[in-house]
Amino acid sequence: MTWSEAFHRQASSDFEVFKHFSRQSSPVAICHRLHYLQMASEKLVKGFLTRGSDEVPKKTHSGLLLFLRTLRSNPFVRSRLGFSDKHRKFDAYLKGLQPVAEAIELLAPALGTKNGVNAEYPWSTSSGPIQYPANYAFRHISLTEIVRFADFIERLLKIYPD
């Protein structure tokens, strides 16, 4: 098995957990859904970063935005995402994903937002109380955006099954 295949399969597994936690009947806090969505997207991207190499991948959590940018030159992905000859609509679709992709990427504690918000560990700010993810609403990421981004990740996982 290659690094790329391993990352891709782990991304698929992470995404299944995200879906499981996203069922209406699921009692888990939203932080856990977001955490698994962040991990699925990170590992999906790493799968594409490592496909051309046998080297152990770097321990990075970023790259999602550049990956989205790279998709603009890929006619196969454009077509499979349903934008056959609609280049500008494809561009608009990818640009529309950028804010939520950035917000999801910043949920990794190693990157984090300026105020410390992340999906895994408690945080505090100089002016506020200690917070923890399971008690935080993550209102800066709307449910609509989460659904749209999750749909994108799921479709990419299907377009490139390994």
Place this chain on the structure above:
Amino acid sequence: MGISYEPQYKTTHDQALVLMREAKQTDPNFVRFYWFPHEQEVRLVEVADDVPTSETGAVEPFYFPPAPDYQMPALSGVAVISSEDDRRLTLPAAWGDWSSAVELSE
């Protein structure tokens, strides 16, 4: 085209042109494209005006599997960099150095 390259690179060169045209059609902010000749895989750096400068100092390509039905018979390694990083970043070891870059144009 005015670009000279060895005949064994024709397939990957043609595919690099496909990718360049696709990128330009989709997004006008790409300003330059560098192709690094290789027989088996496409190695392409896309330079854009509106991406942040690199935090790692390295060109980090994403690799896409071949898609022959879309004029992409070879593996594609594609990286996007800022115009401020143009020719300044370290390339993947297998790609050689910037002196082997061929700037693509129509």
